[in-house]
Amino acid sequence: MRSLRGWGFFNMQHRLDSTFARLKAAQEGALVTFITAGDPSIEGTPALAAALAAAGADIVELGIPYSDPLADGPSIQMSSQRALEAGVTPDTVLQMVRDIRTHTEVPIVLMTSYNLALKYGLERFAHLFAEAGADGAILTDLPPEEAAPWKTAAEKHGIATIFLIAPTSTPERIALIAKNTTGFIYCVSRTGVTGTRTELPPELQALLSRIRSASDKPICVGFGVSQPSHVTQVIKNADGAVIGSALVDFLHETDGQPGRREKLDALVHSWKAATRET
Amino acid sequence: MATKMAGSTAEIAAHEIVKTNSGKDANKYVADAQGRFGGEFGGRFVPETIIPALDELTAAYELARADPAFQAEFDYYAKNYVGRPTPLFFAEKMTRELGGAKIYLKREDLAHTGAHKINNALGQILLAKRMNKPRIIAETGAGQHGVATATACALFGYECIVYMGEEDVKRQSLNVVRMKLLGATVRPVSSGTKTLKDALNEAMRDWVTNVADTHYIIGTVAGPHPYPTMVRDFQRVIGIEARQQHLEETGGLPDAVVACVGGGSNAMGIFYPFVHDETVKLIGVEAAGDGVETGRHSATLTMGSKGVLHGSASYVIQDDYGQVLATHSISAGLDYPGVGPEHAHFKESGRAEYVSITDNEALDAFQWTARSEGIIPALETSHAFAYIRKLAPTMSPEQTIIVCLSGRGDKDVDAVAARLGLL
Numbered sequence: 101m102r103s104l105r106g107w108g109f110f111n112m113q114h115r116l117d118s119t120f121a122r123l124k125a126a127q128e129g130a131l132v133t134f135i136t137a138g139d140p141s142i143e144g145t146p147a148l149a150a151a152l153a154a155a156g157a158d159i160v161e162l163g164i165p166y167s168d169p170l171a172d173g174p175s176i177q178m179s180s181q182r183a184l185e186a187g188v189t190p191d192t193v194l195q196m197v198r199d200i201r202t203h204t205e206v207p208i209v210l211m212t213s214y215n216l217a218l219k220y221g222l223e224r225f226a227h228l229f230a231e232a233g234a235d236g237a238i239l240t241d242l243p244p245e246e247a248a249p250w251k252t253a254a255e256k257h258g259i260a261t262i263f264l265i266a267p268t269s270t271p272e273r274i275a276l277i278a279k280n281t282t283g284f285i286y287c288v289s290r291t292g293v294t295g296t297r298t299e300l301p302p303e304l305q306a307l308l309s310r311i312r313s314a315s316d317k318p319i320c321v322g323f324g325v326s327q328p329s330h331v332t333q334v335i336k337n338a339d340g341a342v343i344g345s346a347l348v349d350f351l352h353e354t355d356g357q358p359g360r361r362e363k364l365d366a367l368v369h370s371w372k373a374a375t376r377e378t
Numbered sequence: 379m380a381t382k383m384a385g386s387t388a389e390i391a392a393h394e395i396v397k398t399n400s401g402k403d404a405n406k407y408v409a410d411a412q413g414r415f416g417g418e419f420g421g422r423f424v425p426e427t428i429i430p431a432l433d434e435l436t437a438a439y440e441l442a443r444a445d446p447a448f449q450a451e452f453d454y455y456a457k458n459y460v461g462r463p464t465p466l467f468f469a470e471k472m473t474r475e476l477g478g479a480k481i482y483l484k485r486e487d488l489a490h491t492g493a494h495k496i497n498n499a500l501g502q503i504l505l506a507k508r509m510n511k512p513r514i515i516a517e518t519g520a521g522q523h524g525v526a527t528a529t530a531c532a533l534f535g536y537e538c539i540v541y542m543g544e545e546d547v548k549r550q551s552l553n554v555v556r557m558k559l560l561g562a563t564v565r566p567v568s569s570g571t572k573t574l575k576d577a578l579n580e581a582m583r584d585w586v587t588n589v590a591d592t593h594y595i596i597g598t599v600a601g602p603h604p605y606p607t608m609v610r611d612f613q614r615v616i617g618i619e620a621r622q623q624h625l626e627e628t629g630g631l632p633d634a635v636v637a638c639v640g641g642g643s644n645a646m647g648i649f650y651p652f653v654h655d656e657t658v659k660l661i662g663v664e665a666a667g668d669g670v671e672t673g674r675h676s677a678t679l680t681m682g683s684k685g686v687l688h689g690s691a692s693y694v695i696q697d698d699y700g701q702v703l704a705t706h707s708i709s710a711g712l713d714y715p716g717v718g719p720e721h722a723h724f725k726e727s728g729r730a731e732y733v734s735i736t737d738n739e740a741l742d743a744f745q746w747t748a749r750s751e752g753i754i755p756a757l758e759t760s761h762a763f764a765y766i767r768k769l770a771p772t773m774s775p776e777q778t779i780i781v782c783l784s785g786r787g788d789k790d791v792d793a794v795a796a797r798l799g800l801l
Contacts, residue, residue, distance in 0.1 A: 167701040168575060168687065170582045171425040177569060189699045214423055215686040219700030241423045241689070245412060266427035268589060273430065291427050292587040 115207040115235045116260055116283045119158055120318045120339060129331070129375035130284075130340030132320050133347055133368070134161040134211065136179040137196055138188035140355040146199035148351070153206035155365045156372030159320075160200070161238070161342065164193045164212035171240045173295030175345035179352065190220050194232050201233035209236040209262065209283070214250075222250050226257040236260030236283040244280040251280065262286050267307050271314070278315035287311060287321045287338065295345045297324035300333055308337035331374035343371055406727070407653045409720075413603020413690075416727060419719035422602040424582070424689045431589045436604045438509050443611065448504065455500050456615060459533070460490045462497075464616075466623035466780070471750045472770075479633065479773035481766060483751070483783045484620045484648060493756065493785030494616055494644045495526035495597060501612030502595045503530040511593035515539045517581040519546055519574030519640065520711030520758060521553025522785055523597030528562035530595075538562040541581045543573040546710045552789045571704045574640075574714045578688050598641025599718030602689030606718050613647025620780050621651050628778060634659040634769065637782035638761040639732065640676070640712035642721045644784035649730060659731065662721060663765045665707035666734035674706040677734040678717040679725050687716040693725070708737035708793070709757035711785075739764040744787060744794060756785035757794070 123130050133152045137145055149160045165180035165188055172180065197208055210229060217225045217239060229237070237259050242250060244263055254261045260283025265274055268291060278285060287308065290301045304321070311319055321334045322342030334341040350367060354360040406416075413420045422432060442448040456462040465488065469481040486494035499516075506514060514536045518524030524540040531538035540557055544566045547554055557564050570576035578596075585594040599606045599613070617635075624632050635652055637645035639662035652658045667675035675681065678693050685694035687702060695703050695715035707713040724730035735743075740757055743764035748754045755763060762781050770779060787794075795801045 168570065168579050170579060170688075171427075171586060173583075184701065191699075213686075215694070215696070215700040218686060219696065219698070240425055241686075243422060243424070243426055243429050246421050246423060264426045266425070266430075268427050268430045270430055270433075273426075277426070288425075288427060291589055293583050 115205065116159070119207050120284065123158060123339070129335030129338065130158040130318070130320060131156060131331070131368070131372045131375050132159040132161055132322070132340050132342040133157040134163060134342060134344035135351065136163040136165055136176065136183050136348060137193040138165065138183035138186050139179045139348070140351055142186055142188060142192060142196070145196045146203060149200045149206070149208070150203035151361065151364060152368060153204045155368035157206065157368060158340070159207045159209060161209045161211050161344070162193065162197070164190055164210060164216055166213040166216055169213055169240070171293055173293035173345060175296070175349050176294050179348045190216055190225070194228055197229060197232040197234050207235040208233060209238060209260070210234055211238040211240065214239045214242040217250065222253040226253040226259045230257035230259050234259060236262050238262045238264070238286055240264065244276055247280065264288050265311055267291055267301070267303060271310065274311055274314045278311065278317060281317055284318040284320050284339065285311060285315065286342070287319050289321050289323045289325065292323065294323055296326040296349070300324060300330055305337055312337065328370045328374035331371050332377045335375055341371070341375065409603065409607050413607065415606070415720045415723035418726070419692050419722040420603055420606055420690050422689060423686045423691065424602045425586055427586045428589055431585070432602055432604065434509065438505060439604055439608050442505055442508060448508070451504055452501055456497070460496050460500065461488065462615065463619040463623070464488050466620055466627065468627070469751050475750065476767060476770040478770040478775065479777040479779045480775065481770060482624065482632070482778060482780045483753070484616060484780055486616060486644065486782060486784050487753065487755065487759070487786035491522070491526050491529050492788065493522040493526065494613060494647060494782070495523040496529065497615055497647065498597065498609050498612040498643060499523065499526035499530040499595060502593070502608070503534050503536065506536065506593040507534060509593060511591060513537045513539070513588065513592040514595055515541070515581050515584050515592055516595045516597060517541045517574065517577040518597060519543070519577065519713060520709065520756065521546065521550040521557065521789060522711060522756070524562070524564070525553050525556045525560070527595050527597070528557040528560035531562065532560045539584070540564050541567050541577040541584070543567050543571070543577045545572040546574065546577070549793050550710055550789050551792065573705070574710065575688070575702065575716070582688070598643040599646045599720060600641045600688055600690060600692070600716055606690065606720055609643055610646045610650055610720060613643050614650045616644065616647040616782060617649060617651035620648055624778070624780060631655050631658050632780045633657070633773065633777040634661055634779045635782070636661045636663060636762050636766055636769065636779060638663045638712060638758050638784060639679070639717060639721060640665070640714050640758060641716065642718040644782050646718060646720055648780070648782040649724070653729060660724065660729060661765065661769070662730055662732045663761045664732055664734040665709060665712035665740070665761055666736040667706040667708070669736055670734055675734065676705040676707040676713050676715070678715060679721060679732040680734045682715070690719045692719040692722040693717055708740060709761070709790070711756070711758040712761065733765055735761040735764040741794065741797065743767060744790070753783065754787040754791070755783060756787045757790045759784045760787070
């Protein structure tokens with residue numbers, strides 16, 4: 101048991117930390133791509149994650165769909181709904197993670213609401229997902245004040261605990277969240293729910309500076325990041341950019357269409373190329 | 379401004395503090411600093427974006443609560459605008475018919491807007507005024523909280539947006555019209571099950587987006603800290619008055635207090651001032667819908683399991699994976715898969731008991747109450763009446779029950795008429 105835990109911890113260090121170390125050395129930002137597990141299809145999800153990694157995604161975020169998400173806009177809400185209707189459960193996602201690991205060593209970060217992990221059993225959730233090959237988890241409605249039981253379970257099994265910082269976070273909270281975070285800090289670009297926007301908020305760079313001065317952990321920016329130009333702007337002061345709704349919408353709209361794989365590759369290439377423009 | 383009323387909230391609050399800060403179980407009925415009841419239920423499970431707003435709200439509320447000027451302002455509007463105190467009425471015919479305990483009705487249906495919801499809307503609008511938040515949002519199920527919030531916003535000149543599930547917009551059309559007349563914008567919510575829980579999700583998403591200038595008036599004792607405590611405090615005026623009135627009328631305390639429970643605000647409001655009166659049984663009545671065994675119900679405490687929903691740890695109607703299940707009740711106000719965390723604590727600690735009543739029993743009680751007392755109760759409230767029809771005959775004529783008559787039933791007349799074929 102002890103050696104297994106050590107192995108899990110090593111994996112997390114290995115995959116997330118080594119990814120950021122490698123990108124830093126190459127002077128690139130991380131391209132983090134979010135997909136909802138099971139949308140457009142359950143069978144296609146592992147291959148999709150592998151395709152994203154092959155096309156240049158540095159980290160894959162896998163959303164475990166929840167019936168009542170508070171922080172998601174229409175794109176991801178509808179995507180979650182489709183996945184739930186297709187029968188996706190945390191157990192299905194566990195198998196997907198195992199399948200993804202047969203294709204690629206890309207770091208896998210789970211994203212979901214706290215209740216699903218709670219109901220699964222925090223210890224069991226961390227244990228089984230770490231064993232399957234997941235590297236971290238973002239529980240979007242779990243602030244650090246409520247996270248002690250989750251942190252204990254996650255640390256034991258080597259799952260990075262990624263917390264969110266928002267534009268409304270005070271300096272005290274930024275310090276608290278940074279302290280509790282492992283893997284990377286998820287910076288929410290704006291007040292609001294997930295979803296594509298035409299522009300990034302002008303206050304973002306100041307927010308990133310505030311986080312930077314409080315922590316030297318990697319920072320990835322999400323919520324409203326959809327275009328290569330956004331990615332370029334983001335990585336000026338951050339270590340990575342998270343693309344979510346734009347990708348989820350693309351996958352839904354092009355599902356089953358001929359030539360989708362090429363279009364997907366081109367899309368990922370365009371985002372990845374933007375992480376190199378410093 | 380406010381004349382001193384016997385049992386004003388400030389006076390009783392002082393009494394409660396004395397009570398709760400003494401003895402071995404000093405803070406048993408007060409949430410801890412993180413908003414946890416009994417160490418287990420409550421807390422804050424929401425996106426980071428709104429945590430600072432909750433901190434701000436908690437600080438503003440703590441200041442207001444300790445400020446006699448705020449209490450005086452609340453008491454002034456409670457008296458002169460809402461029409462408090464509401465009467466405690468002895469239901470003589472019901473009592474005679476059931477042949478057991480004496481039944482007293484706490485007439486929240488006589489409060490302005492026709493339900494207890496105005497107590498909380500009033501308290502929170504006064505708080506929003508203090509916090510300089512010009513935009514108000516709310517969720518509503520039956521529409522009573524939406525109407526109360528729209529009313530408070532009209533009175534104080536605030537922009538008001540009310541989220542309401544499409545399903546509820548249909549079954550509570552009278553209240554939709556009332557909200558519009560009061561100047562509120564009603565936003566129908568088409569996500570999920572199109573009922574109260576989805577309205578709450580959507581209001582929360584609005585708040586995440588517009589948190590800088592917006593105050594979210596949650597209508598029940600659920601949601602993240604400080605809402606369960608704050609809403610309870612604004613609603614406990616019901617129980618403070620009822621306790622005093624009952625003492626004056628009978629010289630003693632009631633043997634039982636009965637109220638319907640959806641999110642649980644009228645129940646907590648009337649229960650709370652009795653928590654230290656150990657001889658008083660507190661009974662919450664949930665909606666059994668088609669029957670709890672059918673799976674089509676909203677009886678969260680009776681049938682649910684522990685989980686997190688809408689920002690707090692409590693009981694939830696959910697599947698084995700934590701996905702929230704569709705609920706059902708004839709009454710939109712009880713059709714909710716969650717329940718206030720303090721009720722979960724009351725259940726767990728045994729301080730209150732929770733039972734459930736089906737749609738059909740509630741419909742019967744709706745008509746029975748109308749004919750027996752000349753009062754048409756809300757369908758939500760009818761659940762409480764259905765339960766006292768079972769309870770009162772098991773008790774003796776020396777005993778008494780207070781029923782929280784949480785709201786009037788005008789809003790339900792169309793739905794009931796359709797169901798009973800009265801039109």
